[in-house]
Amino acid sequence: MQNISREKSEDDLPEGVLAVPLLRHQKMALAWMVSKENSSHCAGGILADDQGLGKTVSTIALIQKQRMEQSKFMFVDSDRLKSEALNLDEDDEGEQTVSNEPKKDQGACSLSTSAGTSAELFVNQPNNVVNKMVETKAERKKKAKVSTSSASTSRSMTRPAAGTLVVCPASVLKQWSNELTDKVSESAKLSVLVYHGGARTKDPRELAKYDVVVTTYTIVANEVPKQMADDDADQKNSEEPSASNKRKPSANMQNKAKKKKKKLKDSNFDLDSGPIARVRWFRVVLDEAQTIKNFRTVVARACCGLRAKRRWCLSGTPIQNAIDDLFSYFRFLKYDPYCTYNSFCTMIKHPIARDAINGYKKLQAVLKVVLLRRTKETVINGKPIINLPPKTINLNKVDFTQEERSFYLMLEERSRQQFKAFAAAGTLKQNYANILLMLLRLRQACDHPILVKGNQSEYGGDGSIEMAKKLPKEVVIDLLAKLEVGSTLCGLCNDTPEDAIVTICGHVFCYQCIHERITTDENMCPAPNCSRTLGLELLFSSGALKICISGKSSSAVASSSSDNESSSISQSSFVSSKIQAAIDILNSIIVMDPLTESYTMESSRSGLGPVKAIVFSQWTGMLDLLELSLNINCIQYRRLDGTMSLNLREKNVKDFNTDPEVRVMIMSLKAGNLGLNMVSACHVILLDLWWNPYAEDQAVDRAHRIGQTRPVTVSRLTVKDTVEDRILALQEEKRTMVNSAFGDDKAGGHATRLTVEDLRYLFRI
Ligand SMILES: [Zn+2]
Ligand SMILES: [Zn+2]
Known part of the structure; x- marks a missing residue:
């Protein structure tokens, strides 16, 4: 599909109509x-x-x-x-x-x-x-x-x-x-x-x-x-x-x-x-x-x-x-x-x-x-259509500490045993969601051990507990069953849901994915053949549903669970190797380009401001952990993820693009950041790998686009000798496959479902 119908002729507007000349x-x-x-x-x-x-x-x-x-x-x-x-x-x-009548008055029109x-x-x-x-x-x-x-x-x-x-x-x-x-x-x-x-x-x-x-x-x-x-x-x-x-x-x-x-x-x-x-x-x-x-x-x-x-x-x-x-x-x-x-x-x-x-x-x-x-x-005519500054992609191989390594190995061994059991029983396909969950845990262990532990969310839409209480008990039990760990994938990102929620119509999504969808694009359920109108009050977490069944007062349970949540995170003072690696990169950027008097709001806007960076992760939990370290290191940042309101997002993007003090944007890979322009950043750090390599490309494109005046450096952080090595290899394979199927064009298929062969490879079996 590439370069289909490439037109050779050009057209232009008289000078002074557009503020910038057309390329x-x-x-x-x-x-x-x-x-x-x-x-x-x-x-x-x-x-x-x-x-x-x-x-x-x-x-x-x-x-x-x-x-x-x-x-x-x-x-x-x-x-x-x-x-x-x-x-x-x-x-x-x-x-x-x-009207199907012939147009009698054709040509008879006069002023x-x-x-x-x-x-x-x-x-x-x-x-x-x-x-x-x-x-x-x-x-x-x-x-x-x-x-x-x-x-x-x-x-x-x-x-x-x-x-x-x-x-x-x-x-x-x-x-x-x-x-x-x-x-x-x-x-x-x-x-x-x-x-x-x-x-x-x-x-x-x-x-x-x-x-x-x-x-x-x-x-x-x-x-x-x-x-x-x-x-x-x-x-x-x-x-x-x-x-x-x-x-x-x-x-x-x-x-x-x-x-x-x-x-x-x-x-x-x-x-x-x-x-x-x-x-x-x-x-x-x-x-x-x-x-x-x-x-x-x-x-x-x-x-x-x-x-x-x-x-x-x-x-x-x-x-x-x-x-x-x-x-x-x-x-x-x-x-x-x-x-x-x-x-x-x-x-x-x-x-x-x-x-x-x-x-x-x-x-x-x-x-x-x-x-x-x-x-x-x-x-x-032999010239590239746009002259973007060069983009360098670095693969930064991080090493686990000994503690992290032993934690990871234990987890991996358990997953492999489980996988072998599924394979022996011939139930790999039936357990696809379960297997993806095991993979998710391994991928998360590469980011930070604590991500593996925090699995069930207490997230839910605003007012969803009140709404759930009005539902018949059978419905609540039904919905809860859909949220059972490892039973299903997010209908939007096709991955194991993070902070899983179930909609009133029984469809499961990441809290972030569905929140993003119904607050920005459309309020219809995105599951195929379902166009139920959704509001935040119709998104239920397992926490909210359990409250309805147990009959406990919502405030007591909600507050105790959120206490646990925040305390477990605030006690997670452990800085993982990956987070440390990201902080090291950010610190070196800031040290090499210290903020001087000459940096003003105006210079930031025109792309001459201080060097800035965007950090991506696909898990909001990882962004939470990163925030702790950014705060300790006194690095000013803003955040963008799918759970935030549009107004807050707009404000954060503006702060990042114009405020010289704000050097870092931390962002969810799953947030709808299509079309967002963040050329004030010339460093992009990817904390984890996604199945779909094009999601990564699109993330990098936030910074590497028209208007970028500096060379862009992309750092992909992976941990040595882990599942991430194998995801990298799979990504390459997918890229090749998609390229050949769609004639060199990356707008082609985005098949994200892994085959049984892929899975065996990922579990080294
Ligand atoms: Zn999702
Ligand atoms: Zn639905």
């Missing part, structure tokens, strides 16, 4: 995006550049470009404007499906007085002019039919025309609004509305006033009615194609059914839709579009329900699991004919299953039309 590959992206928006078939596409190549900037350039083109038409060439208006109407497929007036009214907002005119025309068309249409139709035709809607995870909402302001020069300012929070407007006309509205997937999922019926039909068709063919109704009946469905949908549309669904967007941009990769989820359906003339997906990792991921994008883009599941399967999925080589060739051709992807390694 060459961004000019190419702009040319490609402009040409896609002007094409009659599928106006939009997937910009799938690697993280850090500036997909946001390219998108802002596109918004500005089209805005300027239109203002030019306004004053210079009103004929072009007319034809443009017609084309826009054709591209709006939502509009087309309203009527009313259209002229509205154009004049909007002279200061050229972005809106074309939309306004289209709407006027559409209105006229509908007015002609108004006698036969229902009240809901006449209401829907008053949907105001709006500018660009950017949909992104809540964690990057702030970053988008900042970039929309910072990347544009004063004279070409865009009006931007962040549509988020309880106090947001309820008036669609308010949304229509802005050039750009930025919002989250959660809000789209809540405000846009899902397109349920269509997909279910698709689903049936694809599962039993022959049967459905036999039952095929006459064309006439089909048409009638279609019209009826459409009518139903329209009336639903206005009844339960929020402001965001009640405007006609000129352009919708889905950032981190992999959020909709599962086409069955509510959020994916809701995004498809947005009305827009231009549609874009931005994603550095478009394919995460399977070919099906692509279907969801195609459906959103209305990329005919691949936008119905039936034809997607017959034309793409099934051919690949039958004959991988030719199937993928066909897929590449299909993608070429709608997808542009460049990686950091991409070269244009």
Whole structure:
């Protein structure tokens, strides 16, 4: 998939529109995006550049470009404007499906007085002019039919025309609004509305006033009615194609059914839709579009329900699991004919299953039309597309102390015996979760012995104990059984859950993983085929559930358990070899680059501040331990993990990026840090290894990206002669495998499930 449809032509904006000049590959992206928006078939596409190549900037350039083109038409060439208006109407497929009648008025459109007036009214907002005119025309068309249409139709035709809607995870909402302001020069300012929070407007006309509205997937999922019926039909068709063919109704009946469905949908549309669904967007941009990769989820359906003339997906990792991921994008883009599941399967999925080589060739051709992807390694005319400072990756092999070693060996021996027992009984597969738990303990022992002991969490969502008390006892017992140690994996990270919690719908996750999900992205249960709405009060720890069964007063148990928790951690004054190694690195960085008077907030912002470091671990427990040592060493730090509120995260990122005194950011590998820009750091320390090597790459990319002015040093800490050696080897193997399967492209498969062979290797059996 690498470098698919690499465009050679470039486009640019006049000087002074953007605050920073476009890089060459961004000019190419702009040319490609402009040409896609002007094409009659599928106006939009997937910009799938690697993280850090500036997909946001390219998108802002596109918004500005089209805005300027239109203002030019306004004053210079009103004929072009007319034809443009017609084309826009054709591209709006939502509009087309309203009626199957041939367009009698095609080409007969002239600037009527009313259209002229509205154009004049909007002279200061050229972005809106074309939309306004289209709407006027559409209105006229509908007015002609108004006698036969229902009240809901006449209401829907008053949907105001709006500018660009950017949909992104809540964690990057702030970053988008900042970039929309910072990347544009004063004279070409865009009006931007962040549509988020309880106090947001309820008036669609308010949304229509802005050039750009930025919002989250959660809000789209809540405000846009899902397109349920269509997909279910698709689903049936694809599962039993022959049967459905036999039952095929006459064309006439089909048409009638279609019209009826459409009518139903329209009336639903206005009844339960929020402001965001009640405007006609000129352009919708889905950032981190992999959020909709599962086409069955509510959020994916809701995004498809947005009305827009231009549609874009931005994603550095478009394919995460399977070919099906692509279907969801195609459906959103209305990329005919691949936008119905039936034809997607017959034309793409099934051919690949039958004959991988030719199937993928066909897929590449299909993608070429709608997808542009460049990686950091991409070269244009022999030159790399971006000139990042070099990145050095060091593997730091740490030695255990004698005590740590004997603790580790004891644990390893026990695990191997257990593994052999499973193998002898032929139950390795059934015990997959158990085996991963044993591996987890070994991996944690490499970080700090105390992590191995603290297994059952008392974490739970806010108010979950109160909620659990209201549940029938059988339900509580059922839920508790799901949390039984080693019985299941986290549905989000596919690893043994840390601080496991079970949701009201019976799905198990790490507390951090699910907290992250429902506080930032969407409040629906992410388990496959479950879209139960979740709140923090519906997440139960085993501690909370046990309280309900034992009937002990919650306060007594909760306080005693949290006492134990904090005392065991505060007594864990033992500094493990790995933590010591990390502290040594941090100290040497700080000593070599002492804080001087010349370091100010401003110099930090411009990348000239003091040398800083990010430290990653996948366990919040390890971050807790690291904090103790940072405090003892008087190193100022901030923290980011999935259990924190968005506001606190934003504040911590800002402190780290701008406060010269704050030298270290400690971060969870599992926190949603997609898109976060932390180029003030030029050292990255990885405390532990993850199964998926690409998660590590993405972590490093927080610092190694455009804007980084210094060479970046990555230190991966591993302990000699432990399971970590073997994880390293497995990672390499996975990298090779993924590379060969996806043609050199790391956006390919993220298969994280370990095979029995992998497991044997890890246990040295
Ligand atoms: Zn997890
Ligand atoms: Zn669920």
